[in-house]
Amino acid sequence: MNSHLYVISPSGAVRDKAALKRGVRYLEGLGLQVEVDSGALSSHMRFAGDDASRLAALDRAIVCGADWVMLSRGGYGLTRLLQQIPFKRMAKAVARGTQFMGFSDFTSVQMALLAQTGACTWAGPSVVEGFGTVDGPDDVMESCFIDVLNHRFEGTGWLQPLEKLPSGMRHEQFHTKWLGADAAFDLKDGLVWGGNLSVLCSLVGTPYFPRVEGGILFLEDVGEHPYRVERLLTQLLHAGVLAKQQAIVMGQFSDYRLTPHDRGYNLKTATNWLRSQLKVPVVSGLPFGHVPRKVLLPVGRLADLVVQGREVLLLWGDDVE
């Protein structure tokens, strides 16, 4: 494919330089011409350089003319830069053919870019966590990634996890909304948006939160106890965001720890509580989040969501290009 891929570090400092090198080599092995930004290994406290340096790195990515911009890694550092990121220039770079890919902390830039310009990005891996592991990338993620690079990635599908009936609910009540085996619906032309739930919620009330109606909102998070996930979902609920969507799609919520105090309260409790408050369907099991096996998702593009029992298809059709 011989695409040009540019790697920047706008968030946390890269401590595991060997992993970045492994990731770059892996990407080169896929036929990519990989260029690592001059500041990619900078470090300032927990950040990959001070604010000015990280903004300069973003700027170099905007003007680099590469086909792809990927992040070395996530972490924290982008929300505090939002007032200074030139989103219009970034959108022009996207229009000229530079596609940005990332997740986690990068959710803030993806959402702000969408809110302020409507420009599209890819929700997908960073170099270190996606390609820099000793064992190499997950095969599903890699396959999605290669399809995206080749502009032949038109959709993705997954199985929802088997769910027990919520306590007290009779089988005939376990209808479409709860997405039981009989659920079947086909939603058309929903704008795909979302990402990391904590980062997304940290944008509510700011000019960086997209005003999407009829969208397909996907969410993931890491290290957040289900009660915190529920509190964040409740914010989106009370802000009127969820009811305006066609569907909420729950990705992977990983690396949290339940305690004896929870007494059976868990992520499913939180998800089912959300379902009890919403008419909009809440689909689960999307392979996306802080896990090796994740699909890539076109943020800002229109897609159809087809649900047939446990089977889910998210289809965005032909590549824009």
Next chain:
Amino acid sequence: MNSHLYVISPSGAVRDKAALKRGVRYLEGLGLQVEVDSGALSSHMRFAGDDASRLAALDRAIVCGADWVMLSRGGYGLTRLLQQIPFKRMAKAVARGTQFMGFSDFTSVQMALLAQTGACTWAGPSVVEGFGTVDGPDDVMESCFIDVLNHRFEGTGWLQPLEKLPSGMRHEQFHTKWLGADAAFDLKDGLVWGGNLSVLCSLVGTPYFPRVEGGILFLEDVGEHPYRVERLLTQLLHAGVLAKQQAIVMGQFSDYRLTPHDRGYNLKTATNWLRSQLKVPVVSGLPFGHVPRKVLLPVGRLADLVVQGREVLLLWGDDVE
């Protein structure tokens, strides 16, 4: 004083029943007639009863006619009830002389009540963490509490922690905004509001977030790494909330753990970054939060904030009653 104090559990389940008993005894020892709500020891998963039970407990508190309503403990459970809490009836109870006191999870109710009715509450201890410890309450907190009960609590004062100059800042730049030794100002009639930063931010964009201008916003949190505190502060900054206040008052941020990855990044870094983004003064050191030594604060009342170098006074004058 022989006031009537009513104790409810609208948030997390009380696991340490002995601590609740100790707290109640201590309060009785202060001369209070303490009534513990019938549902105070209920348990449903991690909550002190299911949603309907906790709402019923809040309702019993609203109609109980007591002088004071306190919470057995905090935890999590109120944000998800906000759509069903009768804030107007709660405000009427306040007008009839029932004063509500709490913090942490209760911040959500205090803010929603303020947003929807303007009614005042007290930011102060819960029974278990404030009075149920084996060693008994902190003396400063107890003294504030007794003054509040006796309607003779007219203000509070504290010393800001000594601060080093932020790196790169010359001494003459360390002016009022940075609250150095020469800082001196006197802010008038600011509405006191705030509480737990995470809970407060979970209300941004919802009908439960107060629209306060010219206020004195106090903040505390527990178990949140400074980068998360910074992300939450950044949300308030980008939402335009902070610039509208007369002052931001940082309380105690406790029980978080820095890591080697932080490389010198800490709570002071986050606070100073906030200062660099704001013209509004950011005062620090307020003894309030998830710590034994905390003052009580009148949420929704007007106060003056007097700063003279490290010395800070927050004065709200005569009790309304």
